Ligand SMILES: C[C@@]1(CC(=O)O)C2=NC(=C\c3[nH]c(c(CCC(=O)O)c3CC(=O)O)Cc3[nH]c(c(CC(=O)O)c3CCC(=O)O)/C=C3\N/C(=C\2)[C@@H](CCC(=O)O)[C@]3(C)CC(=O)O)/[C@H]1CCC(=O)O
């Protein structure tokens with residue numbers, strides 16, 4: 087810290103979560119690298135078209151074409167693929183032809199389309215990273231071009247450190263936030279600030295395990311405390327939940343007697 091402010095550390099990338107859902111992405115080449123890119127894109131709900139002669143498609147890409155997960159153009163890349171009416175939001179190339187790669191890159195720049203040219207870092211508007219995925223949680227590791235394989239190893243280490251059920255607990259937090267906005271729908275800056283303060287306290291106080299164990303009823307009970315501005319502990323709202331009612335009154339026998 088200098089003068090109390092964070093120090094600038096240039097030379098990094100701007101890491102964002104790109105909302106590519108329902109947007110058109112052109113993947114050029116259909117080998118192993120393309121297969122990895124395509125999976126990343128499908129995980130983000132993009133509309134994917136792969137352009138590659140069919141004999142160049144690897145088994146995974148062939149499978150995705152057959153399943154209708156992606157469209158396929160059975161030929162090499164042509165400039166018409168990037169005409170404005172195609173509405174291409176992003177281009178990824180993964181081809182074994184450096185000359186063609188550079189031509190494609192130049193064309194993408196002319197058409198102002200962001201592109202990643204596998205193998206050629208200077209011809210990339212963005213790099214891929216190694217991603218840990220658990221439901222709504224995504225953690226991307228980038229070494230900024232220094233060591234992609236090291237990025238993958240670090241991603242695995244991080245994934246192993248996280249408590250089991252982390253992704254599910256985040257889903258619960260999402261549900262809780264939506265419920266809170268239904269109970270307290272105010273759009274004024276004071277409403278927003280109050281909602282954020284309360285939600286931050288809940289996130290700080292409750293553990294992954296507690297969020298995971300939270301039922302629909304528990305959530306309703308929890309948001310009831312919003313008005314008072316207090317954050318109850320998990321134990322204090324649990325007795326009101328349906329699940330506990332069931333366990334308390336269950337005598338261990340099954341049947342209709
Ligand atoms: C993370 C990951 C994501 C993904 O691709 O989805 C990714 N590369 C992965 C694997 C990998 N790539 C390579 C190897 C062989 C071993 C090695 O060379 O290290 C392995 C390891 C393997 O295959 O096991 C070869 C390679 N990669 C690049 C070059 C060009 C160069 O460096 O000049 C060369 C050839 C160099 C040469 O000619 O020798 C360049 C890039 N690769 C990047 C990303 C970007 C920087 C990310 C970062 O720095 O963090 C960047 C800059 C651009 C980009 O591609 O976006 C994915 C792991 C995913 C996972 O498993 O989780």
Ligand SMILES: NC(=O)c1ccc[n+]([C@@H]2O[C@H](COP(=O)([O-])OP(=O)(O)OC[C@H]3O[C@@H](n4cnc5c(N)ncnc54)[C@H](O)[C@@H]3O)[C@@H](O)[C@H]2O)c1
Pocket residue numbers: 114115116117118119120137138139141142143144161162163180181182183186204205234
């Ligand atoms: N993550 C990374 O950055 C990374 C990792 C490993 C390899 N690479 C590099 O990425 C490139 C692709 O690797 P791969 O293993 O998938 O190769 P690959 O040989 O399996 O696939 C290349 C594909 O490109 C197709 N192709 C060639 N020219 C084309 C054109 N003009 N239009 C459309 N399709 C065309 C071929 O038919 C083939 O399907 C290679 O240059 C490789 O060195 C990058």
